[in-house]
Amino acid sequence: MEPEELLRPTPKGLYCPPAGFYIDPVRPVDLALVTHGHADHARSGNKKVIATPETLNIMAIRYGQDFAGQRSSAVFGEVMDINGVKVSWHPAGHVLGSAQISVEKDDMKIVASGDYKRRQDPTCAPFEVVQCDVFITEATFGLPVFHHPDDRDEIAKLLKSLEQFPERAHLVGAYALGKAQRVIALIRQAGYHEPIYIHGAMQQLCSYYESQNIDLGRLEPATVDGGDKAKFAGKIIIGPPSAFADKWARRFPDPVSCFASGWMRVRARTKQRGVELPLILSDHADWDELTQTIKDTNAKEVWVTHGREEALVRWCELNQIKAKPLNMVGYEDEAE
Amino acid sequence: MKAFAELLDRLILTPSRNAKLRLLVDYCRTTPDPDRGYAVAAITRDLDIMNVKPAMVRTLMEQRVDSVLFQYSYDFVGDLAETIALIWPVHGAEQMPDLKLSPVVEELRSASRSDGPKLIEKWLDQLDDQGRYALIKLITGGMRVGVSSRLMKQALGDYGGKDVTEIEELWHGLKAPYLDLFDWLDGKADKPENLAPSPFRPVMLATPTDEEELAKYTPSDYIAEWKWDGIRVQLTSQRGVTRIYSRTGDDISHSFPDLVAAVDFDGSIDGELLVGHMRNGKVGTGTFSDLQQRLNRKTISAKKQKEFPVFIRAYDLLQDGQEDLRGLPLVERRKRLELFLQHLPTERFDLSKQIEFSQWNEIAELRLNPPDPVIEGVMLKRKDSVYVPGRPKGPWFKWKRDPMLIDAVLMYAQRGHGKRSSYYSDYTFGVWSGEQDNPQLVPVGKAYFGFTDEELKQIDKYVRDNTIDRFGPVRSVRAEPQHGLVLEIAFEGLNKSSRHKSGVAMRFPRISKLRWDKPASEADWLPTLEMMLN
Numbered sequence: 001m002e003p004e005e006l007l008r009p010t011p012k013g014l015y016c017p018p019a020g021f022y023i024d025p026v027r028p029v030d031l032a033l034v035t036h037g038h039a040d041h042a043r044s045g046n047k048k049v050i051a052t053p054e055t056l057n058i059m060a061i062r063y064g065q066d067f068a069g070q071r072s073s074a075v076f077g078e079v080m081d082i083n084g085v086k087v088s089w090h091p092a093g094h095v096l097g098s099a100q101i102s103v104e105k106d107d108m109k110i111v112a113s114g115d116y117k118r119r120q121d122p123t124c125a126p127f128e129v130v131q132c133d134v135f136i137t138e139a140t141f142g143l144p145v146f147h148h149p150d151d152r153d154e155i156a157k158l159l160k161s162l163e164q165f166p167e168r169a170h171l172v173g174a175y176a177l178g179k180a181q182r183v184i185a186l187i188r189q190a191g192y193h194e195p196i197y198i199h200g201a202m203q204q205l206c207s208y209y210e211s212q213n214i215d216l217g218r219l220e221p222a223t224v225d226g227g228d229k230a231k232f233a234g235k236i237i238i239g240p241p242s243a244f245a246d247k248w249a250r251r252f253p254d255p256v257s258c259f260a261s262g263w264m265r266v267r268a269r270t271k272q273r274g275v276e277l278p279l280i281l282s283d284h285a286d287w288d289e290l291t292q293t294i295k296d297t298n299a300k301e302v303w304v305t306h307g308r309e310e311a312l313v314r315w316c317e318l319n320q321i322k323a324k325p326l327n328m329v330g331y332e333d334e335a336e
Numbered sequence: 337m338k339a340f341a342e343l344l345d346r347l348i349l350t351p352s353r354n355a356k357l358r359l360l361v362d363y364c365r366t367t368p369d370p371d372r373g374y375a376v377a378a379i380t381r382d383l384d385i386m387n388v389k390p391a392m393v394r395t396l397m398e399q400r401v402d403s404v405l406f407q408y409s410y411d412f413v414g415d416l417a418e419t420i421a422l423i424w425p426v427h428g429a430e431q432m433p434d435l436k437l438s439p440v441v442e443e444l445r446s447a448s449r450s451d452g453p454k455l456i457e458k459w460l461d462q463l464d465d466q467g468r469y470a471l472i473k474l475i476t477g478g479m480r481v482g483v484s485s486r487l488m489k490q491a492l493g494d495y496g497g498k499d500v501t502e503i504e505e506l507w508h509g510l511k512a513p514y515l516d517l518f519d520w521l522d523g524k525a526d527k528p529e530n531l532a533p534s535p536f537r538p539v540m541l542a543t544p545t546d547e548e549e550l551a552k553y554t555p556s557d558y559i560a561e562w563k564w565d566g567i568r569v570q571l572t573s574q575r576g577v578t579r580i581y582s583r584t585g586d587d588i589s590h591s592f593p594d595l596v597a598a599v600d601f602d603g604s605i606d607g608e609l610l611v612g613h614m615r616n617g618k619v620g621t622g623t624f625s626d627l628q629q630r631l632n633r634k635t636i637s638a639k640k641q642k643e644f645p646v647f648i649r650a651y652d653l654l655q656d657g658q659e660d661l662r663g664l665p666l667v668e669r670r671k672r673l674e675l676f677l678q679h680l681p682t683e684r685f686d687l688s689k690q691i692e693f694s695q696w697n698e699i700a701e702l703r704l705n706p707p708d709p710v711i712e713g714v715m716l717k718r719k720d721s722v723y724v725p726g727r728p729k730g731p732w733f734k735w736k737r738d739p740m741l742i743d744a745v746l747m748y749a750q751r752g753h754g755k756r757s758s759y760y761s762d763y764t765f766g767v768w769s770g771e772q773d774n775p776q777l778v779p780v781g782k783a784y785f786g787f788t789d790e791e792l793k794q795i796d797k798y799v800r801d802n803t804i805d806r807f808g809p810v811r812s813v814r815a816e817p818q819h820g821l822v823l824e825i826a827f828e829g830l831n832k833s834s835r836h837k838s839g840v841a842m843r844f845p846r847i848s849k850l851r852w853d854k855p856a857s858e859a860d861w862l863p864t865l866e867m868m869l870n
Contacts, residue, residue, distance in 0.1 A: 144401065145409045145422035147465065157342075164362060165355065245751060245809075249758040257757055265422065267348065268414050272808060274757050276349050311408045318402060 001108045003134045003301065006085070009326045014112060014136070016103055019085035021050075023101055023112050026330035033074075033087070035114025036098035037062065037177055040331045050074050052089060054097025054212065058177065061204050074099065076125070092116040093127035094283050095178030096209060102130050110134040111297065117282065118289040119151070122185040123178070123214050127293075135299035136326070139307030140284040141262050148262060148286040154279045155183075155190045158236070161256060161277055166234040169252035170277070173241035173259040176202050178283050180238050181209045183260050184216045186281075187236065197222035197232065199239030199248070224251045241273075262286070291315055306331035337463060338434045339367055340375045341470035347379075347481040351753035356483060360491035364518075371437045373513025376492070378441075378474055380485040383512055385444040388452055388475040390416050396457050400425055417476065421469035426461050435462045438513065444475065486584040496521025501538035501725035504585040508532050533577040536585040537604060537654050537662070538725030539570060542715060542732035550696045550716070550733070557720070559666070560691040560699055562706065563713040563734055564649055565624050565829070566610040567631070571648060572655070573599045580609075591633050594641045595648070598684040603676060604655035607648040607688065610710070619683075621710045624843070625831035650677060651688040651715075654723060662723035669723070703735060712828070713737045739826035740868055742767065743851060743859045745777055746821040749799040751809040752784065759792055760799040760811060763847070765823050769838075769862040777815055778838045778862060783825060786846030795821070795850065820856030824849035830868050840865055 007016050013025035013032075021031040028045035035041055035051075037058030042051070044063040048070040049056065059067045074080065074089040076099070081087075085105045092098040092114050100113040111132040118127050141148075162170055174180040180202050187196065195218040198206060203221070210216055222237045232252045243249065244257055259275045262282025270278045285293060290312060294302055302323040304312045309325035316323030343363045350356050364372050377383040397406065397420050406423060413419040440459060447455055456475065460468050473479050486500075489507065493500040498521065509532030510517055519525035568583040578599045580589045589596055592609075611630060613622030622644065629644045630636065653673040654662050661669050670690075677687055691714065693699050703714050713736035721731035744765035752761035762784040766777035787795065798813075798821055805812035814820065826848035833841035840862075 143409045143412055144405050144425070145413055145419060147422070149464070164358065245758060247758060254755050255757070266413055267345075267418055270349060274751065274753055274809065276351070277346070278349070308408065308412070311405055314402070314404050314408070 001106045003108055003110055006105055006108050007103055007110050007112070007134075007136075009305075009328050011329075013328070013330075014326075016082075016085060018105060019082040019087075019103075021082060024114065024331075031082075032068070033101055034059070035092065035101060035112065036094055038095070038115070038175075041114060044068065048072065050080075052076070052097040052099050055099070057208060058097060058205070061208055062177075076128075090128045090130050091125035093118065093121060093124060096124045096181070096212060096214070098124060098178075100128070100130060102132065108133055110136065111299075112136040113138065113293075115140070115284055116293070117285045118293065119148075121182055121283070122189065123181045123209060129293070129296045131298050133299060134301045134303060135294060135297045136303045136305060137290060137294060137312070138284065139290065139304050139309050139312045141282065141286050142290055142304070142308040142312040144287045144311070146262065146265055146286045147288060148265070148282050149280055151186050151281060152190065154260075154281050155186045157277065158187070158258060158279060159190060159192060161258075162234055162236070165256060168234070168254045168256050169232040170234075170236050171244060171249060171252060171255045171257050172236060172238045172279065173244055173257070173261075173275075174238055174281075175261075175283075176240050177205050179260055179281065181206060181214065181216060182283065183238060183279075183281060184219070185214065188215065188217045192236075193217060194235065195220045197235060197237040199237075199243055201240050201243070202238065222251075229253050291319075294321065295319075337437050337440065337467045337470060339363065340371070340378075340437050341463075341466040343375065344470050344473070344479075344481050345466060347483055350482075352755070353487065356487065357491050357494055360483070360488065361495045364492070364495045364521075369515055369518055370513035373515065373518060374437050374441045376488060376514060377512035378479055379481065379483050380488045381477075381479065382485075383441065383474075385441060385475070386447055386449065386452060387477050388456065390472075390476050392453060393417075393420055393456065393472055393476070396453060396460070397424065417472040417478065418469055421465050421472055424460050424465070424468055432462060435459060435467065440471070440474075441512075484584070485586055489585070492517070492521065496523075499726075502527070504536055504538045505725075506530050506535075507585055508535050508579070508587065533575040534572040534579045534604075536579075536581045536587075537570060537572070538585070539568065539583045539606065540723050540725060540732060541583070541727040542717075542734040543727055543729050545716070545733040545735050547696060547700055550699075550735075555694060555696055555699075557718055558716045559670075559719055560693055561651060561688045561715045561717070562691065562708075562711045563715045563736065564608045564610055564621065564688070565710050565712040566608040566627055566649070568606075569609040569648065570604060570606050570654070571595070571599065572604040574602055574604075574655070591630060591636055592646050593636065595646050595684060598681050601676070601680065602655075602657045603653065605648060605650045605673075605676075605685070606652035606654055607650035607685075609646055609648055612645045612647060612683075621708060623710055623831075624829060628831075645683070647684045647686065649686055649688045652723065665720040665722060666717055667719045699735070703737060706737070711737070736828075739828055739848070740830065741848065742780075742825050742827075742865060742868075743822050743854060744780060744825050745815045745856045745859045746795075746798075746813050746823055747777055747779055747815050749795070749811050749813055756792075759796045761792060761796070763795070763823065765825060766815070767838075767860045767862050767865060768817075775817060775857075775861075780836070780838045780840060780862075780865060781825065781827070781842040781845045783823075783845045783847050786826070786848055787850070791850055815856065817857035818855070820859075822851035822854040822856055822859050823847050824851055830865060832869060838862060838865070840869065 012027045014023040022029045023033045024041040025032050030047045032046040032049045037055045042059050044067040046068045049068040050072045053073045079088045088102045089099045092100045094115040102111045109132045111130045115138050174183050256276050258277040260279040260281040263269045264278030264280045302316050303326050305326040313323045410419045489503045490500045509530035516528040520527050570581045578596050611622035611627040612619045716733040718731040747766045748764040749760035750762040764782045766779040768775040769778045770776045802814040803811045827842040827845040829843040831841050
């Protein structure tokens with residue numbers, strides 16, 4: 001069987017003709033398999049959704065309980081049969097509940113990895129290598145310039161700046177699902193136990209993470225009572241990056257704007273965003289993790305999607321692995 | 337190298353002057369000798385090491401990385417030094433003992449050109465990406481981190497609790513890694529003696545004034561001079577070494593070889609550096625835009641030197657041979673200056689003439705009608721004033737010509753930095769041009785100060801309510817004859833500029849008033865500006 005007979009890119013998303021499902025469809029379909037809860041992968045309006053329980057919960061938090069007509073939970077490791085196609089789910093290490101989806105029929109096994117990372121993350125299950133014939137990989141940071149540094153060093157930069165500028169609020173921009181909770185958990189691991197103030201948009205997701213036994217320490221809303229700006233001096237405030245350009249940011253004393261993102265690797269991007277303290281923290285695989293993962297899966301063929309496909313395809317060519325870009329649209333990760 | 341690399345990265349991204357100072361002071365406090373001294377010299381560009389061309393580093397890299405992958409990466413990152421620093425295929429250097437800055441600098445000082453590549457390759461392997469970036473910037477001489485030499489000296493002063501002028505005075509006699517300087521700053525030794533010939537003498541500055549304030553002073557206590565629109569310099573020549581310093585103590589001699597060559601004396605002159613200009617068959621004083629032909633250039637062609645000859649209009653004499661004149665009253669120094677100038681070539685040195693007056697209102701009138709367009713106001717100096725560094729209030733005043741004013745229309749607003757990062761605080765404004773019945777706005781300048789915090793809030797709200805387009809941090813604001821915000825812009829002068837669409841460039845523009853009352857259609861037209869060209 002040719003791999004394209006089992007899974008192929010279509011304008012609606014990756015489609016499996018023999019089973020009739022789509023993976024992470026960008027438009028409403030009858031049956032959607034969703035890798036994780038980020039908005040570009042998990043959308044509302046499908047007739048039926050299959051995903052991990054955490055992803056289903058996150059979708060309900062973001063879109064309301066009626067985000068899909070029907071829903072069904074997938075458990076890591078179990079194999080489900082969908083119209084004669086074997087489908088199994090494996091942790092992707094990207095955010096809480098994130099999964100790779102393995103699709104198998106006859107002698108052909110394809111793993112769609114969604115978004116993933118390889119390093120340890122206190123807020124989600126670690127990535128699991130799945131041997132396969134075709135590996136579908138993301139390429140958000142698919143250039144050899146992307147090498148994410150040690151998380152602990154990045155958090156140490158933040159804590160050092162707090163000491164250096166105790167009169168200034170430290171505003172950390174972080175994506176509301178996954179990144180924010182990971183940043184908080186890492187700050188706690190570094191031994192910082194002061195309250196951390198969070199933007200209203202993060203409240204529900206942080207509470208959900210806590211309900212899943214992920215300890216985030218003491219969190220307080222970043223609201224001002226009676227105009228008392230001074231209470232945020234020398235404190236950490238976490239909010240979505242978009243809120244920084246907003247009037248919201250004015251309630252804080254002389255803020256140091258920090259941004260937790262893999263894009264902070266590139267100085268021009270940091271400058272362009274007006275970031276004063278970049279924290280290079282990513283929930284995506286860096287170049288070495290991407291290439292190592294391709295080797296680990298022993299895939300004979302690699303399909304590359306969303307990101308800098310051409311460089312990863314080039315690397316595969318240099319390593320004698322068959323590869324092609326999928327050129328799918330609708331998966332953007334600028335706020336990563 | 338780790339601490340140095342981290343410092344550079346933070347300086348690049350820190351907009352506030354005070355925050356930069358704190359970063360620099362903390363670095364000096366936590367970094368041992370001689371590393372900190374070399375870092376200071378690297379930032380002030382006083383480090384004399386072998387310079388390497390970026391192409392050489394690129395060649396090293398091409399032996400290690402696939403050229404196609406490199407090209408994709410370079411396209412994405414956009415900066416060669418950064419691309420190489422990030423792509424260099426060695427990881428795990430984070431775990432290695434930190435490579436110190438001092439051995440790198442010392443080896444680079446003694447290395448021959450042919451040793452260069454091998455050394456650099458070795459270091460690139462030992463550093464993490466941040467360190468590699470710092471190293472490449474160091475060896476290619478591209479250390480642009482938004483810290484002037486003056487700010488660095490201020491930081492050293494803050495660090496040791498000394499006045500910045502003391503550091504400026506010493507500076508040109510010091511050598512990296514400045515062990516004697518740091519010993520003094522740390523309180524472990526006396527102030528180092530300045531043994532260098534022709535050291536900088538920290539300059540005396542004037543405070544701005546107006547008619548109301550002057551009423552408190554007695555006119556006969558003061559002398560008056562024209563304030564010429566050039567740059568303040570100190571030309572010092574001692575023991576055969578001639579240096580031209582800017583008012584912050586930067587050595588700018590290399591831009592003015594013609595002036596240096598005309599020096600044959602022992603002394604130190606304080607004056608205005610101006611450029612000569614042929615006008616109606618006579619040599620007159622050139623405008624600031626003529627002078628700009630000679631500023632901030634590494635080398636200067638013979639043609640430019642001839643076309644734009646520079647000279648000094650002298651107003652003070654600080655040193656005459658062996659004698660330090662700074663403790664004498666101004667009138668005495670003036671007498672000495674007049675004598676001193678008699679022996680100097682007149683096409684390179686002339687005297688800043690005194691203006692006769694007996695009442696302040698005479699000065700006020702002269703100020704409005706100066707005899708030369710290159711005059712930008714008057715200077716008033718107490719006759720008995722001794723020459724002291726800094727800006728004491730009272731002995732010297734500057735009374736500038738009123739700024740030029742135009743009414744312009746707000747076109748674009750950009751988010752600020754630091755404290756202002758949630759405000760649209762940088763404004764591009766334009767004036768009308770084209771047909772009367774179909775006017776178009778053409779941008780003529782940019783300003784980001786001159787308004788109060790309250791006004792900033794009002795403009796910010798206006799920008800948010802009237803946005804018609806966005807490009808990154810910039811918003812395009814509705815600006816039509818029937819709808820737009822008029823800003824009164826004050827500026828110090830107007831130059832011709834081929835780089836700007838409008839053909840003019842403002843000097844020191846700022847917002848002087850928000851004209852909420854004025855319809856956009858009544859803002860000024862480009863020909864009005866063109867008439868103001870000097």
